Amino acid sequence: MSLYGLADCNNFFVSCERVFNPALEGRPVVVLSGNDGCVIARSNEAKALGIPMGCPTFKILQFTDPSRVVKLSARHLVYRDISDRIMTILRSEAEHVQVYSVDEAFFNVPYTDDDPRNRSFCEQLVRQIQRKVGVPVSIGIAPSKTLAKLAADRAKKDPSNITRVATLTDAAERDALLEATPVGDVWGIGRRLNEALLSRGIANALQLSRLPSSLVRSLFNVNVERTVRELRGEDCVEISPLHIKHKSIMHSRTFATAISSRQEVSDAIVSFAEACATQLRREHSVAAEVMVFVSGDRFREDLPYYSDSNSIRLPEPSASTMTIVNAALSVFNYIFRDGFYYRRAGVCLMRIGSDAHRQLSLFDNGDSRRQEALMKAIDGINSRLGRKAVKLAPQTTRGEWQPRQNYLAGDNSAALKIYTGMLPQGNVRIKKIDLND
DNA sequence: TCTGGGGTCCTAGGACCC
């Protein structure tokens, strides 16, 4: 039987910040969402204080003395860069690495069945990533991805396990862990399914694993059936490869304050549409549909709430910033209503396909090819001189809609240099890091 | 003062066709 390993970074965003600032070690640290609105990562010390995931920043007061907790605004480009280094190490050591998220990847362990060499292989990986990148990683080994998730979770939470590797191959051991696992903690069982299962008396993962597949299929759907089979050790969940080609691309923000100005919200829409188009071209794709949404502040009862979304089909699939911005603006002007306050907006590209074999419109007059050449030139300049060196006229530089980032870590370019200097030669590609993202 | 920003897949039901 072949087995999966799942490498899962511990408290990933916090661990990344600690790479640059070791003084954060041992302290309660939280990383905050885009608008500094809520907690998206916690150190073990912050978890121990009772700060929950998704906790609104102002509520940290309720859990502890806020001066004790280090708050940091998220720097996603930095985290992605560190993620890339970790994935590069994994790919250099393990077979068939499947990156599942910024801080997780599945891979095949080298030996079949419960060969003890698998464990030492993974322990060596954990040590190597710790040494070269400085981020603690836990690894779970099991015959299915769902079980590997549970194993990694156990490795992470067991303080006596200093190797940070856990295997789940023995049936008795597996059943004991499943019995101790609340059904809602299983990968694929969210809030709604948890409620539905609890109401039928299914409280732990072992009970779920013993339901007949056909019953689960008829009560819920194929995904839940696959989860049940995975819990029994069957390998049947496929994950779609990340960062290859997106089927949709979205850029959206919650604004720092509620905005009523049409011009302000429109500026934000232009900026989102431009970001979508740039990403689309980077993936060598074209989109055929542009969706725009605007919405008020659902937490404010003193303002009338309004939200709407709509989309438009393009006459032909395109990756041109001008085409996409114009389409987004026309949808925006259709859904925007004066007299309301807006707190959030976004642009989503859909019906994405490869630009290699797209359908040209019957009435194509050569404009699209000219636009393509122009876009290429703009992307080239921006990649050399920094993002937004060249931009379309409708974009303003910095508007009220820009989210807050009050807790950005200071300029640690020095720390970055030391960091990049410790990387092994020729092993990891060093990329430029934009600290301001 | 203050509640993120991305993604994927599945299903039910309507539209349409023969």
Place this chain on the structure above:
DNA sequence: TCTGGGGTCCTAGGACCC
């Protein structure tokens, strides 16, 4: 007088993930 049934495609909405 007479109002089926099966197949396919599309879409909106809901569920899940990090």
